[in-house]
Amino acid sequence: MDRAPGLSVRLKLALSYAGFVTLAGALLLAAVWVFLRRYVSDGVLFSPGRFVPNRPDPLHAFAPAAAAVFAFLLVFGLAGGWILAGRMLTPLTRITDATRRAANGSLSHRIRLQGRRDEFRELADAFDTMLARLEAHVAEQQRFAANASHELRTPLAISQSLLDVARNDPAHDHGELVDRLHAVNARAIDLTEALLVLSRADQRFFTREPVDLSLLMEEATETLLPLAEKRGVTLHASGDITPAVGSPALLLQMTTNLMHNAIVHNLPEQGTVWVTTSVRSETVALTVENSGEKLSPQLVSTLTEPFQRGTGRTRDDHAGLGLGLAIVKSIIHVHDGSLTIVPRPAGGLRTVVQLPTPPRQAAT
Numbered sequence: 142m143d144r145a146p147g148l149s150v151r152l153k154l155a156l157s158y159a160g161f162v163t164l165a166g167a168l169l170l171a172a173v174w175v176f177l178r179r180y181v182s183d184g185v186l187f188s189p190g191r192f193v194p195n196r197p198d199p200l201h202a203f204a205p206a207a208a209a210v211f212a213f214l215l216v217f218g219l220a221g222g223w224i225l226a227g228r229m230l231t232p233l234t235r236i237t238d239a240t241r242r243a244a245n246g247s248l249s250h251r252i253r254l255q256g257r258r259d260e261f262r263e264l265a266d267a268f269d270t271m272l273a274r275l276e277a278h279v280a281e282q283q284r285f286a287a288n289a290s291h292e293l294r295t296p297l298a299i300s301q302s303l304l305d306v307a308r309n310d311p312a313h314d315h316g317e318l319v320d321r322l323h324a325v326n327a328r329a330i331d332l333t334e335a336l337l338v339l340s341r342a343d344q345r346f347f348t349r350e351p352v353d354l355s356l357l358m359e360e361a362t363e364t365l366l367p368l369a370e371k372r373g374v375t376l377h378a379s380g381d382i383t384p385a386v387g388s389p390a391l392l393l394q395m396t397t398n399l400m401h402n403a404i405v406h407n408l409p410e411q412g413t414v415w416v417t418t419s420v421r422s423e424t425v426a427l428t429v430e431n432s433g434e435k436l437s438p439q440l441v442s443t444l445t446e447p448f449q450r451g452t453g454r455t456r457d458d459h460a461g462l463g464l465g466l467a468i469v470k471s472i473i474h475v476h477d478g479s480l481t482i483v484p485r486p487a488g489g490l491r492t493v494v495q496l497p498t499p500p501r502q503a504a505t
Contacts, residue, residue, distance in 0.1 A: 154229070158222025159215060166214035170207045177203060232261035236268060248276040296329040347388035347475075351499060354383035354392065354427050355418045361397040362416065365404060373411060374404050380418030383425045385496045387476045395472040396427065398465040399492055403431035407489065424478075424495040433489035441484050445470040469494075 232254055242250045251272065254265035300322060307318050362378045369376050385392070403414040415430040445466045466482075473480045478496040485491050 152223075152226075154226035155219055155222035158225060159218030162218030162221070163211070163215045166211060170210060174203065174207070232265060236261070236265055239268065239272075243272060243275075248272055248279060293329065293332060296325045296332075299325045300329075347391055349386050349388065352385050352387055352389045352392055354385055354396070354425060354496075355380045357389070357393045357396045358416055358418055358427065360393060361400050364397060365400050368401070369404050369414070372404060372407065373409075374407050375411075375413050376400075376404075376416070377413065378416045380416075381420060383418040383420055383427070384499055385425050385476075386499045387496070391472045392476070395469050395494070398469050399427070399429045399494070402465050403429050403490070403492075407431050407433045420498070421495070423498055425498055427494040427496075429490075429492045430485065431489040432485075432487065435488045436484045436490065438484060441482055441490065444482060445480070 235252055235254065239250055239252045251269045252265040253269065254262050256262060303318055303322055303325070358378055358380065362376055366376060400414065400416060403416075404412075407414065413432045415428075417428045419426045419428070470480055473494055473496070476496055478494060481493040481495075483491050
């Protein structure tokens with residue numbers, strides 16, 4: 142934004158200090174002048190014990206001295222105000238320098254203003270906190286972009302290889318080729334749609350309305366039941382009416398992702414998934430537990446990162462894209478909720494989603 146040049150804040154403060162000092166001095170001199178005119182007789186000065194006639198008029202003698210004092214106060218106010226303003230604005234200068242560095246892309250710089258708390262130090266601390274969050278967000282976005290590029294490049298590279306084979310070997314079985322291309326293309330479409338869902342959730346482009354998590358749980362259970370039966374996983378779903386406020390589509394996506402993750406990352410045979418909903422004092426909860434391999438807390442802490450998979454990058458027909466829990470985390474975040482994932486002692490995971498109750502429900 143282009144602006145016309147103006148006076149610096151330091152100069153404005155210096156002029157303000159000088160004007161205040163000069164005004165105070167002028168009022169003081171005016172008070173002395175009034176005192177002299179009122180208590181000194183014309184041509185006569187009062188001295189202790191005697192009157193001295195025919196002395197010079199003190200009012201005329203006072204005027205040059207007052208002018209000199211007034212000029213001194215003006216110069217003193219300007220110089221002192223300039224120095225004081227410089228000392229007071231030093232923290233602001235450091236904040237401005239840090240802002241320019243951040244604008245040029247250097248987000249690792251911190252002000253770290255020393256001293257006791259005041260307005261400038263509160264501003265500096267808030268700016269440091271903002272830079273830290275912004276740096277973490279940019280780093281996360283860079284990792285996400287790199288991982289997304291890698292994930293999208295894989296199906297494209299496979300498609301390119303299959304097409305090269307078909308072009309170089311016309312006698313190759315095209316039916317098998319078409320099937321493989323269809324599977325690779327479907328996976329690329331799924332990944333693109335997952336990225337769109339994640340972007341929509343992060344940007345909060347949705348309408349909030351009343352929703353019952355228990356109904357979403359039942360709908361997700363019906364949808365995923367064939368997959369669970371195919372993988373030999375038993376689903377146990379139960380719970381009370383669980384009112385919340387948010388996007389039904391996004392919350393259904395969250396519930397489906399959690400249950401899908403619990404089914405896929407389970408025991409090879411005779412696995413179990415437990416899904417429950419409950420109402421707490423000021424929140425509603427959706428809990429998903431599954432049997433499975435024993436996982437370390439360090440590995441569990443990374444599962445909500447995009448493209449992270451608890452069992453590595455092994456792929457099968459339902460291996461997932463590594464975005465399921467990342468989408469869940471984003472949906473919960475935009476609904477002002479919390480996500481807790483801990484390993485079960487017997488193996489598998491226990492995932493708890495807590496969302497705020499509707500205002501009317503919280504009041505009761």
